[in-house]
Amino acid sequence: MASRRSTPPAAGRPAPASPWRASRERLRDREVKREAVIRTAAREFNRKGYHNTSLDDIAARLEVTKPTVYYYVTSKEQLLFECFVAGVEQIRAAFREVTGLPVPARARLSAVLRHYGEAVASEFGWCMVRAEDQDLSPAMSRHIKQLKSEIDHGIRRLIREGIQDGSIEPCDAKMTAFALAGALNWIAHWYREDQSLTGAQIAEAFVAIFEGGLRPRRGPARPSARPRLRRARASLAR
Amino acid sequence: MASRRSTPPAAGRPAPASPWRASRERLRDREVKREAVIRTAAREFNRKGYHNTSLDDIAARLEVTKPTVYYYVTSKEQLLFECFVAGVEQIRAAFREVTGLPVPARARLSAVLRHYGEAVASEFGWCMVRAEDQDLSPAMSRHIKQLKSEIDHGIRRLIREGIQDGSIEPCDAKMTAFALAGALNWIAHWYREDQSLTGAQIAEAFVAIFEGGLRPRRGPARPSARPRLRRARASLAR
DNA sequence: TAGGTATCCTACTCACGGGTAAAGAGACGG
DNA sequence: CCGTCTCTTTACCCGTGAGTAGGATACCTA
Incomplete structure (x- = not known):
């Protein structure tokens, strides 16, 4: 219970070498x-x-x-905030990129979600997703909430547009936005241990799932297991 | 930056009255x-x-x-752990409930996910979902990871079964499980401010989204906005 | 070379919060 | 009426970590 935040002092991993000791150039940048x-x-x-x-x-x-x-940096709090903004900015850029494109809203939404997923899988993903407003001062908390809300409403808007132009099945825009964003946000929790896929690949896979859903598409209908007992259905209804 | 964990000392909210001062019975329960x-x-x-x-x-x-x-209780850590277990147990119960039911796997999966969603929206939802292994001793961390993994693999198994019995569209079971669980887990983040829906209602809505997906079902085809520019498509491909 | 400025260090302060020692306060059996 | 067991308290310890004061060092300009 004592030494868990341990770190081999200066573990030689030359990730992105620190600009101090590293370069003798000492640029005052x-x-x-x-x-x-x-x-x-x-x-x-x-x-x-x-x-x-x-x-x-x-x-x-x-x-x-x-x-x-x-x-x-003026405080630890500000540090977290900066990380958060860095992550969010990628998503805001995605929105700017797709607005006005002459394709169905579902395609625009998918594009945004792909960027969203990549951002969450990026270095700043954790900070963006897990920046708890409880950890921040009221002022910064408000700021963060507003940025998050902006993105949320951007997604909802795309969903509504998609329903209108017929590219998205009618649904509750708010709930759907929560579901999509939630699934993507959660990437930050598990994408760390298992880096076998890139952020882009994960985002792509997720978007495919979102679009298609679990229910099998009409195709070579495979009528293997059809519901046979009504009792079972009843018990599932809870 | 100072007093944020404030709490009106003994705010009269008689939620579930504390068993101490409350009852004079002093039962040694x-x-x-x-x-x-x-x-x-x-x-x-x-x-x-x-x-x-x-x-x-x-x-x-x-x-x-x-x-x-x-x-x-022996430590704060154990306290978190107990809360976690309390939450997870609800989900494990859901799995036990559906195993062996003679319905397509997708129906069993949906039932589990409904319970899952309700559990996340419950009192212990946050602890279950956000119990960081980083906050716990290695031993407890391992234990928690194992419980989480059990649930994850339970979902994957149901997905694979669904693909086999034809009730679920073929897909990557692992990714799909992550997406579903992630969307549900995230409920713990926002279900707090807005309690206008019950946990059951949210879970129900989410399952509907999972099953159907965004793409419109073949129905009264509304051929309004079809892709018109190839340039736009290309730019979306990134 | 002197003065100024930008950068980084050593050496602190201090509050917070997890956890504990040890002493009451009842309740109960004998 | 006494010892004992259960439960709860007062009063403490102490490590950790955010944040700071003020002094070095180096670099730039005149």
């Missing part, structure tokens, strides 16, 4: 370093969770000390 | 009190998250002091 801080934080949050990651951990990853991190 | 501790913990975790909930908070809710809580 403040922005580059700042981004390195944020990316590193995102990776650590992703690995151990927000609360199990100390700023000392992040600093250690960068081969720097804590005050240095504070030189680029 | 240790078990009853123990369960009250766990339920209260679940509610608090659900409201503020695991890390933002102190044992003092939980004790205060019960109108008791911290050592009393420790009298019924």
Whole structure:
């Protein structure tokens, strides 16, 4: 119960080498370093969770000390917020990309969802999806909620448009949006252990499932197992 | 940034009155009190998250002091674990209920998913879904992972059976299971603010979406918006 | 070379919260 | 009436981790 947030001090994994000690060039590109801080934080949050990651951990990853991190960022909270925004921005870009395209709304929706899935599987995915408003100050919490809500309503709108243009089966737009976003958000939970697929592949597979559904399409009807007992049906009805 | 885990000390909400001060009977029903501790913990975790909930908070809710809580539970970690198990048990029960029923696998799957959704929307939903293995000791982490995996594989099995008996459209069982479970798990994130629907209603709506998918069923074909530009399609392909 | 500025460090403060020691307060059997 | 067992309290310990003060170092400009 003691040492769980352990990390082999400076594990040699040369992920994206820290811009400090790494390059002797010492370019004063403040922005580059700042981004390195944020990316590193995102990776650590992703690995151990927000609360199990100390700023000392992040600093250690960068081969720097804590005050240095504070030189680029004002608080841990803000760090999480920046990671969140970085993730969300990818999705907002996806929306901008598809608006106005002259294809059925379902195609536009699918395109957005593909980007959405990739974003969730990205480095900032965890932060974007799991940034708990409970962990943030009221102000930032509001901000995050608003960004999330924007995306949610964007999805709902595409669903409604799809129902109108006939490319989407009539349904409850709100519930459907929750289901789609939820399935994609959850990728952040399991995409970590098993990296055998790329984010794009996962997103593609999910979109296919969303579009088709479980029920078999009319095709070579395979009339093998048809309901035989009414009693069983009744018991399923609960 | 300071007082966020605030709680009006003893807000008069007589939810499920604490078995202490409440009853003068003073029954030595240790078990009853123990369960009250766990339920209260679940509610608090659900409201503020695991890390933002102190044992003092939980004790205060019960109108008791911290050592009393420790009298019924050995650690905060165990508290989370108990909440988790309480949630998962509902789902395991659902599996037991449907195994062997003489209906197509898709019907059995839908029944399980309905129970699943209700469980996630229940009091223990949050704990079940969000119990981070990072927050727990290696031993408990393993235990939780195993329980989760059991459920996951149960869903995959039902999907495979459905594909075999023709009640489910052929698909990647693993990915599909992830998508379904993810959508349902995510309910725990948003079902809190908006309680206008019951857990059962949500689960029902989700199952309908899963089964049908977005693509319109062959019916009164509404050939309104058909793809007109190939350029647009290409740009969507990314 | 002097003064200024940007960057990073050592060495702290301090509150919070998990967990414990040990002492009451009843209840009950004998 | 006393010892004992169960339950709950008051009063503490102490590690952790966010955040800071203030001093070095290096680099740039005049």
